[in-house]
Amino acid sequence: MEIKLKKGLDLKIAGAVTDLTVHQADTKVFAITPDDFPGFRPKVDVKEGDAVMAGAPIMHDKNHEDVKLVSPVGGIVKAVVRGERRKVMRIEIAKDENQTFRQFDVASSLDGDGAARLLAESGLLAEMRQRPYDIVPDPAVAPRDIFVTAIDSAPLAVTPELAVAGKTKEIEAAVALLAKICRGTIYISVRPGSKIGNINGAKIVTVSGPHPAGNAGVQAANIAPVNKGEVIWTLDIVTLARIGELVLNGKRDFTTLVAVTGPEVARPSVVMTCEGASVASVLAVSPLKSSDHHVRIISGNVLTGTVTAKDSFLHFPYRQLTVIAEGDDKVEFMGWASLSPAKQSESPTFPGHFFKRPITPDARLNGGRRAMIMSGEYDRVMPMDILPEYLIKAIIGRNIDSMEKLGIYEVAPEDFGAAEYVDTSKLPLQQIVREGLDYMREALE
Amino acid sequence: MNFLKKYLDRVRPNFEEGGKLHAFHSVFDGFDTFLFTPSTTSGTRGAHIHDSIDSKRTMIIVVAALMPCFFFGMYNTGYQHQLALGLDKFPFWEMMLYGFLAVLPRVVVAYVVGLGIEFIVAQWRKEEIQEGFLVTGILIPMILPIETPLCMIAVATAFSVIFVKEVFGGTGYNVLNVALVTRAFLFFAYPAQMSGDKVFVATGTALGYGQPVADGFTCATPLGQIATQTSDQLTLTGIDGKVLTTWDAFVGLIPGSFGETSMICILIGAVILLLSRIADWRVMFSVFAGGLIMGWIANMCATPTYPASYLSPLDQLLYGGFAFAAVFMATDPVTAARTRTGKYIYGLLIGVIAVLIRTYNNGYPEGAMLAVLLMNCFAPLIDWCVVQANISRRMRRANLTSKNA
Numbered sequence: 001m002e003i004k005l006k007k008g009l010d011l012k013i014a015g016a017v018t019d020l021t022v023h024q025a026d027t028k029v030f031a032i033t034p035d036d037f038p039g040f041r042p043k044v045d046v047k048e049g050d051a052v053m054a055g056a057p058i059m060h061d062k063n064h065e066d067v068k069l070v071s072p073v074g075g076i077v078k079a080v081v082r083g084e085r086r087k088v089m090r091i092e093i094a095k096d097e098n099q100t101f102r103q104f105d106v107a108s109s110l111d112g113d114g115a116a117r118l119l120a121e122s123g124l125l126a127e128m129r130q131r132p133y134d135i136v137p138d139p140a141v142a143p144r145d146i147f148v149t150a151i152d153s154a155p156l157a158v159t160p161e162l163a164v165a166g167k168t169k170e171i172e173a174a175v176a177l178l179a180k181i182c183r184g185t186i187y188i189s190v191r192p193g194s195k196i197g198n199i200n201g202a203k204i205v206t207v208s209g210p211h212p213a214g215n216a217g218v219q220a221a222n223i224a225p226v227n228k229g230e231v232i233w234t235l236d237i238v239t240l241a242r243i244g245e246l247v248l249n250g251k252r253d254f255t256t257l258v259a260v261t262g263p264e265v266a267r268p269s270v271v272m273t274c275e276g277a278s279v280a281s282v283l284a285v286s287p288l289k290s291s292d293h294h295v296r297i298i299s300g301n302v303l304t305g306t307v308t309a310k311d312s313f314l315h316f317p318y319r320q321l322t323v324i325a326e327g328d329d330k331v332e333f334m335g336w337a338s339l340s341p342a343k344q345s346e347s348p349t350f351p352g353h354f355f356k357r358p359i360t361p362d363a364r365l366n367g368g369r370r371a372m373i374m375s376g377e378y379d380r381v382m383p384m385d386i387l388p389e390y391l392i393k394a395i396i397g398r399n400i401d402s403m404e405k406l407g408i409y410e411v412a413p414e415d416f417g418a419a420e421y422v423d424t425s426k427l428p429l430q431q432i433v434r435e436g437l438d439y440m441r442e443a444l445e
Numbered sequence: 446m447n448f449l450k451k452y453l454d455r456v457r458p459n460f461e462e463g464g465k466l467h468a469f470h471s472v473f474d475g476f477d478t479f480l481f482t483p484s485t486t487s488g489t490r491g492a493h494i495h496d497s498i499d500s501k502r503t504m505i506i507v508v509a510a511l512m513p514c515f516f517f518g519m520y521n522t523g524y525q526h527q528l529a530l531g532l533d534k535f536p537f538w539e540m541m542l543y544g545f546l547a548v549l550p551r552v553v554v555a556y557v558v559g560l561g562i563e564f565i566v567a568q569w570r571k572e573e574i575q576e577g578f579l580v581t582g583i584l585i586p587m588i589l590p591i592e593t594p595l596c597m598i599a600v601a602t603a604f605s606v607i608f609v610k611e612v613f614g615g616t617g618y619n620v621l622n623v624a625l626v627t628r629a630f631l632f633f634a635y636p637a638q639m640s641g642d643k644v645f646v647a648t649g650t651a652l653g654y655g656q657p658v659a660d661g662f663t664c665a666t667p668l669g670q671i672a673t674q675t676s677d678q679l680t681l682t683g684i685d686g687k688v689l690t691t692w693d694a695f696v697g698l699i700p701g702s703f704g705e706t707s708m709i710c711i712l713i714g715a716v717i718l719l720l721s722r723i724a725d726w727r728v729m730f731s732v733f734a735g736g737l738i739m740g741w742i743a744n745m746c747a748t749p750t751y752p753a754s755y756l757s758p759l760d761q762l763l764y765g766g767f768a769f770a771a772v773f774m775a776t777d778p779v780t781a782a783r784t785r786t787g788k789y790i791y792g793l794l795i796g797v798i799a800v801l802i803r804t805y806n807n808g809y810p811e812g813a814m815l816a817v818l819l820m821n822c823f824a825p826l827i828d829w830c831v832v833q834a835n836i837s838r839r840m841r842r843a844n845l846t847s848k849n850a
Binding site: 011013225227228229230296298302303304305306307322324326327328329330331332333334335336337338343344345346347348349350352361362363364365366367368369370371372373374375376379385386387389390405406407413417420421422423424425426428429430431 | 447449450479480481482484485486487488489490491492493496497498499500501505575615616720725778779781782784836838839840842843846847
């Protein structure tokens with residue numbers, strides 16, 4: 001199967017990884033942040049000072065007790081960090097010299113229920129998403145189809161295939177496990193010329209086109225869109241390989257390849273560590289340029305990532321770290337009238353649009369927030385059969401009926417990343433979509 | 446520019462909550478963001494980088510696209526004035542100066558009244574000042590006859606800014622095009638002063654500059670002449686009595702509203718808007734297509750009862766405000782249809798209705814303004830139909846899969 005997408009936006013940003021050599025990080029402290037897992041209401045299962053094995057549960061979901069978040073390493077619980085009203089911000093774990101791995105009972109996962117329980121118990125379910133609502137899947141609901149993406153089309157991302165090279169056996173084992181849960185087809189999307197060959201039990205889809213072509217939800221919308229009442233699961237190929245590891249060895253594999261990218265990184269490179277690693281340990285391997293301005297460290301890519309700090313931790317999906325200038329210390333005189341080719345823009349109103357060299361963006365909004373004025377801007381970068389302006393307006397109006405009719409079940413915030421970048425009115429589209437999805441879920445459940 | 450930034454930062458506390466100049470915080474904010482790109486940065490989740498384009502940039506490109514028409518309007522005002530005086534010398538800079546002085550008070554009145562209201566409303570709503578009126582303020586004098594009295598411009602501008610824009614929520618929420626409502630308000634409230642033979646040529650002195658033309662001078666615009674024509678032998682004359690050629694109309698040296706006469710300058714504006722992707726080519730293209738189609742139909746069944754039906758389809762596009770409306774009015778993204786399919790329908794109907802009104806209603810020699818306003822009203826309906834098509838496609842899909850399951 002082949003899909004060619006035309007709409008979208010490939011941003012060329014300075015600081016791409018050119019050398020794919022993997023460098024090993026020496027990380028001592030790790031942390032799991034429950035906010036990275038939408039829909040997961042954390043209940044802490046450990047206290048500070050507890051010894052945990054790699055794979056041991058540290059939190060479970062209040063709504064679905066089976067669904068766990070697990071410790072990525074063996075060690076001691078260093079801190080349970082809480083915020084306002086005792087909200088769990090993260091659980092930090094200090095790594096031990098000797099790693100002990102929790103052994104999972106794979107033999108019990110012969111049927112669909114058992115397989116779902118294994119995924120939930122091992123923390124792997126939390127690394128998947130379900131549509132509608134873009135949340136951690138409900139293990140009790142069998143998905144119609146499962147969409148696995150082996151593409152990361154986001155700016156500066158390194159192909160996730162790097163992390164699964166030579167893991168065909170694991171991938172096939174994982175597909176076999178998911179096939180017990182899934183009622184329909186398991187799709188694996190790859191770029192043309194991918195090294196992932198045929199996978200038993202899965203349907204390979206070749207996807208070409210600009211970002212967000214790599215988003216599993218965008219692929220689903222172009223293969224078999226989510227209708228009202230249907231549920232699909234989405235995950236990336238790295239998670240799929242981790243499932244395979246679990247099935248074959250009974251142990252969780254937490255290693256992850258982090259692409260350290262962006263204009264503020266001295267030598268962008270790929271760093272190997274484990275899920276939830278401390279940012280400092282990753283930047284120790286791939287340091288930042290020395291600079292006299294503020295920088296923004298983003299866990300993830302520039303369109304959908306989460307801000308983190310040097311003394312903080314990686315956020316899910318633990319695949320990329322992008323560092324850009326913050327820009328709050330810049331003084332720009334009449335920027336809206338500028339003819340400077342250095343101003344990055346997708347709009348031909350700026351000369352910079354016509355230069356195809358990589359841009360060095362900062363985090364400024366570059367304008368004031370306005371009502372939706374221009375039309376058709378989001379359409380150009382959303383390869384889905386959705387009318388994004390109308391959907392956004394329905395969400396802002398909290399009109400459940402309209403949201404449903406306009407296809408809110410098909411979207412996730414990440415699909416609006418490129419639209420949020422090009423928006424003249426500077427609306428926080430992803431936040432609007434997130435709030436809309438949460439509102440829908442609360443109203444309907 | 447650092448000293449200016451420092452100065453603004455120093456006086457900023459006066460305008461903040463509790464400061465003694467808090468009543469002017471929107472104005473201060475407006476100037477601050479006008480002079481310096483705000484250093485507000487993105488939130489902790491969501492897109493961390495944003496395109497350089499903002500609504501200030503968008504609006505300023507439209508104003509830039511209007512400039513050729515504006516400068517030509519100055520020239521043409523001077524030119525028509527010289528003709529009216531019966532002179533045969535056309536000194537460039539004196540004509541430009543005359544035109545400039547003639548239009549200046551109108552621009553000032555439109556901006557002062559409109560921006561004044563915007564500032565007050567922004568202050569009252571505790572919002573940032575919005576840029577929409579930058580374009581509206583320059584459009585208003587351009588689509589009015591040069592002799593429109595200033596007090597009427599003030600009244601009409603105030604009416605449309607308040608009742609067409611602000612009561613709906615400000616820029617981005619208006620249903621009707623603000624500049625066009627100003628024109629329509631004047632057209633219906635002061636019909637005697639707004640149409641006919643007297644207003645399209647500047648006859649007095651411009652702020653004391655130039656010579657006044659003797660009383661009793663009249664001259665109609667080409668469309669005005671056509672509307673009163675009784676035979677199928679159309680001869681259009683300029684105000685000096687000489688015959689007007691199609692070329693004259695294309696260049697724009699004909700009497701008409703200040704900025705609307707020159708097809709060449711409008712086309713330059715169109716190229717700017719299309720290349721910068723500020724205006725949607727779908728709308729612009731289909732307005733012209735609609736005008737051509739209806740012009741062709743009218744011309745096929747030409748009858749002396751409706752003298753404008755003798756105009757060739759291309760002439761229909763050339764005279765009056767048609768091209769200006771197609772390029773600058775119909776393409777206003779807020780009041781136009783927002784869906785792709787909707788834009789074609791919206792544009793096509795504007796073109797058709799504009800020619801329909803001017804041909805078959807002798808009372809209104811010009812129909813472009815009314816056509817755009819009418820379709821502004823229907824744009825949400827057109828969009829509704831397109832959105833419904835998307836919805837029912839989704840419903841069908843859902844029914845199909847549930848049947849198969």
